[in-house]
Amino acid sequence: MIEVAAAIIYDETGKILIARRREGKSQGGLWEFPGGKLEAGESVQDCLIRELQEEMGIEIRPYAAFGVNEHSYGSVHLTLIAWKAKYVNGTITLTDHDEYRWVQPGELGVYTFAAADIPFVERLMRND
Template sequence: MLDVVAAILTNENNEILITRRAEGKNNAGYFEFPGGRIENGETRREALAREVKEELDVDIAVGEYFGESTYDNDGLGVKLNAFKGKIISGDIKLSVHDEYKWVRKEELKEFKFSPADEKLVNELMEEQ
């Protein structure tokens, strides 16, 4: 099973950052929480900080573990591990995404999310 990470980043208005995959990328047109693969020798937290830096050119503080979502990606089992966090420096610059939005939790259902992120969206909606 492939282990990957995702960041549920919030801002001072308690909005959540979502990003849309660009054309030509896997899951193009779907929104997701930024993140990616864990490289050999990395912890999940280290991988998440690196992936967000690579994808968005910002530094984050990785917070508490939020939960996981498992799914089948064309026969490959994937386990998505999500952590909460905040941007601590930098301005967002997109590389693998073509759009980003800061949205309120109740707005998440208005967007088409990748299958791996749907479970996390549902859990966020239920969170108090």
């Protein structure tokens, strides 16, 4: 089982950062909450800080656990651990993604998300 951290990042206006996975990557063309695989002994918060710096060049501050979802993509079984975070600073530069958007929680349903992220999308749209 792979443990993956996902950041639900809010800006100062309450919009959430989503990113589309680059074609050719696993789940390419689908939207997700950015993050990445936890390294051995790494906390979810430290993973998210590291991953968002590496993948997008931004600084975030994780502040609250949001939820856990287990999902299987065929032979790959993962545990997705979501945390809410605040955008602190930096200009977004994409490496693993080909597009990003800042969206209101109610607009999340317009985008086609990776299956593991969908329970979080549904919760955010209900304002949980």
